[in-house]
Amino acid sequence: MLRIVRTAAVCLLVLTWAALAEAQTSVRYYLVPRIGNGHSVPLAELSETTGAYRPKYTDPGALGVGNDLLDWSAMRYLSGQAFLLGADVTAAQHAALAAQSDVLPVPSSLEATISALAVTSTKNQLEAINLPADWLDSSLTTRQILRRIGKFMLFDQRHWGLHGEALLQGITLDTRWNQLSNAQQTKLRATADSLGIDYSAVTSTMTLRQILVLLGDQLPVFSLRGNDF
Amino acid sequence: MAQITDNFNRTAETPLSNGGVWSVGAGSYDNVNTDGAQAQAAIEDSQFCVARATTPSIGNDQYAQIVLTVASNAGGGGPCVRMSGANQAMYGLQVLIDDGFWASTRRLLIFDSTGAETQLATTSDTITSGDTIRLEISGTTLTAKKNGAAFSPALTFNDNTIASGQPGFMLACNTPTLSNVEADDFDGGDLSSGPTAAQMAGIFEQQRIGSAIIGRVDA
Numbered sequence: 001m002l003r004i005v006r007t008a009a010v011c012l013l014v015l016t017w018a019a020l021a022e023a024q025t026s027v028r029y030y031l032v033p034r035i036g037n038g039h040s041v042p043l044a045e046l047s048e049t050t051g052a053y054r055p056k057y058t059d060p061g062a063l064g065v066g067n068d069l070l071d072w073s074a075m076r077y078l079s080g081q082a083f084l085l086g087a088d089v090t091a092a093q094h095a096a097l098a099a100q101s102d103v104l105p106v107p108s109s110l111e112a113t114i115s116a117l118a119v120t121s122t123k124n125q126l127e128a129i130n131l132p133a134d135w136l137d138s139s140l141t142t143r144q145i146l147r148r149i150g151k152f153m154l155f156d157q158r159h160w161g162l163h164g165e166a167l168l169q170g171i172t173l174d175t176r177w178n179q180l181s182n183a184q185q186t187k188l189r190a191t192a193d194s195l196g197i198d199y200s201a202v203t204s205t206m207t208l209r210q211i212l213v214l215l216g217d218q219l220p221v222f223s224l225r226g227n228d229f
Numbered sequence: 230m231a232q233i234t235d236n237f238n239r240t241a242e243t244p245l246s247n248g249g250v251w252s253v254g255a256g257s258y259d260n261v262n263t264d265g266a267q268a269q270a271a272i273e274d275s276q277f278c279v280a281r282a283t284t285p286s287i288g289n290d291q292y293a294q295i296v297l298t299v300a301s302n303a304g305g306g307g308p309c310v311r312m313s314g315a316n317q318a319m320y321g322l323q324v325l326i327d328d329g330f331w332a333s334t335r336r337l338l339i340f341d342s343t344g345a346e347t348q349l350a351t352t353s354d355t356i357t358s359g360d361t362i363r364l365e366i367s368g369t370t371l372t373a374k375k376n377g378a379a380f381s382p383a384l385t386f387n388d389n390t391i392a393s394g395q396p397g398f399m400l401a402c403n404t405p406t407l408s409n410v411e412a413d414d415f416d417g418g419d420l421s422s423g424p425t426a427a428q429m430a431g432i433f434e435q436q437r438i439g440s441a442i443i444g445r446v447d448a
Contacts (some may be wrong), residue, residue, distance in 0.1 A: 036347075036348075038341075038343075038344075038345030038346055038347070039345070039346060040331070040346055042330055042331055043329060043330060043331055043332045046332050051332065052338060052346035052347060052348040053345065053346065053347040053348065054347065054348040058348075058351070059332055060332055069351075070351060070352070070353035070382075071351065071352050071353050071382035071383075072350060072351060073337075073349065073350040073383075073385055073386040073387075074349050074350065074386060075349075075386070075387055075388065076339075076347055076349065076388070088382055150387075154369060154387070154388075154389040155389070157388055157389040157390040158389045158390065158392070160341075160390055161318075161341075161342075161389070161390035161391050161392065162392075164341075164342060164343070194392060195389075220368070222369060222370075222387050223370060223385075223387060224386075224387055225383075225385075226383070
């Protein structure tokens with residue numbers, strides 16, 4: 001009898017521990033597409049083409065039963081219609097989100113350098129959403145990579161706020177400064193001015209991807225979901 | 230340290246004005262009215278009704294807070310910061326007390342100059358009708374609070390779109406009874422260090438009590 005009680009107690013302990021481990025969350029980062037049409041609707045009418053613009057997979061049920069993301073913060077990148085998402089996730093939520101083909105999960109250790117094997121695929125995924133990535137190599141830590149990506153987004157956001165258009169509207173990352181119209185150059189300067197950024201080093205043959213690195217790197221440290229970048 | 234407060238305790242206003250301090254509606258938004266004691270949405274609609282405090286000028290790092298009273302499933306609202314322009318571009322904290330009518334009930338949003346909404350953060354923390362809810366922006370960081378403490382888990386995000394503007398609030402009422410969603414005791418101002426009006430009142434009270442005690446001892 002005593003043995004049965006003891007066994008049951010151990011089983012209960014193991015199950016409780018497993019449940020706690022499952023429910024424990026950690027902060028993880030992802031690049032995810034944007035969904036919505038910019039106007040809130042009731043839950044019953046919510047779909048990928050309705051509702052406020054938001055990171056994909058943050059809707060109820062989007063990651064399967066029990067995997068709803070409830071606690072998250074995101075930075076938007078209008079030129080790529082994407083978000084840098086920071087979320088408090090359980091192991092199951094992370095697995096469900098990382099399994100999506102249109103999600104780029106960020107490695108959990110912010111201080112580890114990116115693996116040489118992952119460099120090319122990461123570059124391709126970033127470039128696919130109009131984030132310049134030719135600077136990315138295996139010497140950089142995850143934190144350094146997110147820092148630069150986040151600063152591109154912050155510059156792009158201010159450009160949108162000032163001019164009502166995305167930074168890459170009608171142009172590409174490979175467009176050179178001397179290929180921009182006077183109006184486009186004026187808008188870029190105004191964005192840099194409003195952020196107190198020095199653009200005196202920009203030359204006429206620089207591409208937009210080079211200019212974004214030069215300007216974005218001057219922005220101050222930012223914080224996302226409790227981590228500084 | 231500039232600050233704007235309004236308890237709405239005056240003759241009912243349609244729309245809210247307080248002698249021109251407030252700018253309401255505009256763009257794709259509806260007006261805010263008052264009933265002699267609190268602020269309400271001007272119409273029953275899921276669309277937002279907004280109010281921006283226009284004077285005095287508030288610095289870019291600022292806060293806004295309201296006491297929000299909401300009947301279950303009636304809608305909600307929240308404080309807004311850096312409200313600006315003809316279309317009321319702004320950052321807004323939106324909290325709703327409902328039975329699952331909306332997908333997200335505690336969220337931070339940015340409203341572009343076009344009126345488009347982007348949801349940038351949510352929390353599983355809960356609120357109760359009558360809570361004081363507050364939104365702060367410092368640089369590019371937005372932080373939501375309830376009853377003086379940060380939401381837990383945190384309701385915060387980083388954005389660089391809107392550089393300046395004024396504090397205010399928004400309301401949305403889903404029921405014909407507009408008093409089901411009400412805002413009271415608006416407070417908005419510079420985020421710089423220094424006590425709020427409520428804190429100052431507490432300091433004065435402590436000084437008064439202290440003086441009285443000292444007076445007794447001296448006597």
